[in-house]
Amino acid sequence: MTRNMGALVDITKCIGCESCVVACRLYNGLEPGQDEEYGTARDGNAELAPNKWTVVRSCRTEKNGKQIRRFVKQQCFHCLEPACASACFAKALQKTPAGPVVYNEKLCVGCRYCMIACPFGILRFEWDKPFPRVLKCQMCLGRVTDGQMPACAAACPTGAITFGDRDKMVEEAKNRLAANPDLYTGQIYGLKDAGGTSWLYISDAPFEQLGFRTDVPQKPIPEYTWQVLRWTPFIFVGWGALLTGMYLYTKRRAGVHEEEEMYAAVDDDDGK
Amino acid sequence: MRKKKCTLPLMMMTGNKKTFKTGGEVFVQKKHWTFRITGFRLLLILFVLTAVVVSLYRFIFGLGSVTNLNDQWPWGLWIGFDLLCGIALAGGGFSTALIVHVLHKEKYLPIARAALLTSLIGYIIALVSLFLDLYHCAGQSFSGHREMVQFLAPLLFLGIPLGAVRGVLVHLPLHYCTDHGVRGYLL
Numbered sequence: 524m525t526r527n528m529g530a531l532v533d534i535t536k537c538i539g540c541e542s543c544v545v546a547c548r549l550y551n552g553l554e555p556g557q558d559e560e561y562g563t564a565r566d567g568n569a570e571l572a573p574n575k576w577t578v579v580r581s582c583r584t585e586k587n588g589k590q591i592r593r594f595v596k597q598q599c600f601h602c603l604e605p606a607c608a609s610a611c612f613a614k615a616l617q618k619t620p621a622g623p624v625v626y627n628e629k630l631c632v633g634c635r636y637c638m639i640a641c642p643f644g645i646l647r648f649e650w651d652k653p654f655p656r657v658l659k660c661q662m663c664l665g666r667v668t669d670g671q672m673p674a675c676a677a678a679c680p681t682g683a684i685t686f687g688d689r690d691k692m693v694e695e696a697k698n699r700l701a702a703n704p705d706l707y708t709g710q711i712y713g714l715k716d717a718g719g720t721s722w723l724y725i726s727d728a729p730f731e732q733l734g735f736r737t738d739v740p741q742k743p744i745p746e747y748t749w750q751v752l753r754w755t756p757f758i759f760v761g762w763g764a765l766l767t768g769m770y771l772y773t774k775r776r777a778g779v780h781e782e783e784e785m786y787a788a789v790d791d792d793d794g795k
Numbered sequence: 796m797r798k799k800k801c802t803l804p805l806m807m808m809t810g811n812k813k814t815f816k817t818g819g820e821v822f823v824q825k826k827h828w829t830f831r832i833t834g835f836r837l838l839l840i841l842f843v844l845t846a847v848v849v850s851l852y853r854f855i856f857g858l859g860s861v862t863n864l865n866d867q868w869p870w871g872l873w874i875g876f877d878l879l880c881g882i883a884l885a886g887g888g889f890s891t892a893l894i895v896h897v898l899h900k901e902k903y904l905p906i907a908r909a910a911l912l913t914s915l916i917g918y919i920i921a922l923v924s925l926f927l928d929l930y931h932c933a934g935q936s937f938s939g940h941r942e943m944v945q946f947l948a949p950l951l952f953l954g955i956p957l958g959a960v961r962g963v964l965v966h967l968p969l970h971y972c973t974d975h976g977v978r979g980y981l982l
Contacts, residue, residue, distance in 0.1 A: 571866075632929045635869040647866050650859025766897055773899035 527603075527721070528622035528667055529689030530676055531696050532596055534726040534733065535706060536683035539579050539594035546678030547577045547598075550663060571597065573647045576660040577675055584732040593726070595733050596675070596684070599624060599645045599660035600713060601721035603689075604743035610640035615657075622689065622721045623662035631657060642717050642739045662721070689721055696725050718743025850927055858928065878928070881920030888914025 548555065553574040569578035577598035584591060605624045608616040615631035618624050633655050638646045649655040663673035671677070672686035685695060696711045712730050713720035717739045724730070731737045740747070830836075853861045862873040891910035894900050 634929060638866065638869040644867070648859075648869060649857065650864065650866075651857040653854050653857055655857060766893070770897045770899075773897070777899050777901075 526621065527689050528662075528687065529601075529692040529721040529723060530673070531685040531692040531723045531725070533683050533685070533699065534593055534595060534724060534728070536681045537579070537594040537596060538681055538683075539581060540680065541579050542678045542680055543596060543675035543684065544575070544577055544579060546674040547660075548575070550666070550674035551576065551661070569597075571645065571647055571659075573649045573656070573658040576658065580734060582728075582733045584728050586728055591728065593728055593733055595724075595735075597645075598675070598722070599662070600643055600717070601660075601662055602717050602743075603719040603721065604717075604745050606640040606642060606717070606744035607637035607646065609745035609748060610636040612636070619664065619668075621664075621668050623664045623667055625661050625664050626657060626659060628656045633657070640744070642744060643736060689723075692723055696723055699725060715741045718746070853927060873928070878921055878924040881917040881922075881924065884917030884920070885914040886917075888912075888917065 547553070553576065556572075556574060569580050571578055577596060580595045580597055582593050582595055584593065601618075601622060601624045603618075605616065605618055608618050608624060613630045613632050613634075615627050615629075616624060616637055617627070633648075635648060635657065637657060638644075638648060646657050646659050648657050663671075663675075666673055676684040676686040685692065687695075693711065693714060696714075700707045700709055700711070706727050707725055708727065708729055710725075710730065712724040712726070712735055713722055716737075718741070724735070726733060849861055858864065858873075862871070864871050864873055888907075888910035891903065891907045892914070895903050895907040
């Protein structure tokens with residue numbers, strides 16, 4: 524039986540050191556750009572890029588009248604029912620049983636449907652390449668199927684990222700919230716958002732103030748499209764049958780009309 | 796009720812000669828194929844040459860350099876205008892073909908011929924845009940990584956849903972423009 528793995532990020536424990544960003548790049552062999560600097564979490568404008576699958580964003584907000592600053596690690600959430608994989612007709616993006624949503628560049632056609640579909644806006648396209656790919660966090664598929672934790676989780680010096688079975692991670696998050704109700708907001712981001720995600724977050728500041736999208740549907744997004752798309756075979760066959768019926772009907776009507784005209788002409792001649 | 800006589804001249808084409816028959820007279824006209832370079836045609840040729848240069852630029856420097864799309868706007872005006880215009884153009888032709896060939900309103904046949912030719916051109920435009928957009932897929936299918944089905948998939952699957960979206964992206968602004976003028980739409 525395959526295990527459905529997940530990760531829990533405790534935002535209260537993150538110090539913004541970006542060890543995870545470096546570990547991700549080293550493990551996945553992502554070369555930094557020429558004019559790129561490390562330590563972008565300091566000024567809070569860290570952005571995901573094709574060669575940067577995880578970033579740490581700095582967020583300033585207020586809590587109990589005091590200015591606070593929190594660091595939010597951002598990467599693909601690895602939804603339990605991913606919208607990107609559902610939108611991809613080439614099956615280049617797929618949810619693996621172990622949890623990671625992985626990308627196969629051999630199958631990708633580069634249509635960017637997945638980027639439109641993703642509710643979190645995670646996917647990054649290589650706009651400057653003649654053969655572009657769509658890149659995102661792969662949750663270190665090789666390591667995870669090998670029973671190891673992803674590179675970022677292994678590199679975290681403060682224990683802000685916990686990795687294990689998703690069910691256990693949910694349990695762990697609930698335990699932490701219960702043990703320290705004054706500190707945490709009491710919400711687990713990713714428990715139900717977009718139908719549930721493999722990466723879960725707990726925080727001491729409201730998630731909407733930390734740049735999380737709190738307006739994503741609580742149902743799996745492919746469910747919405749399925750409500751319409753399941754009618755496809757019926758509409759396909761039904762529409763074809765309707766048009767065939769109309770074709771035969773109008774053809775017969777024209778034939779009858781022509782015949783009537785022909786006999787009408789004969790009748791006219793007889794009447795003369 | 797008699798059938799009306801056909802008053803249009805009967806036209807026959809044999810070889811490079813056109814023969815018109817009207818009543819008793821017969822005209823024979825030699826077919827001329829000329830392509831005189833008028834100012835407008837010169838302008839169109841310049842447009843085509845510019846497009847060739849721009850598409851070569853795309854194949855070297857990527858899609859972002861010519862479409863100005865980014866990760867926040869992965870489709871934008873590029874898909875909305877470049878791809879969907881061709882499909883929208885084709886839609887009208889197919890509707891006319893439906894009127895003539897499925898509903899048997901034969902009197903519109905001369906329009907339907909022109910409309911279907913326009914449809915063909917529309918889909919060729921869409922195919923060219925798809926080729927410029929999904930060069931990735933084309934390149935890989937030529938290098939033998941993928942099957943033919945996966946090469947045709949974008950043409951089938953991208954075309955159908957985008958055709959539905961084009962109503963919003965193309966038709967609505969155009970209708971609004973005709974009702975209120977371009978100024979009314981922009982302001």
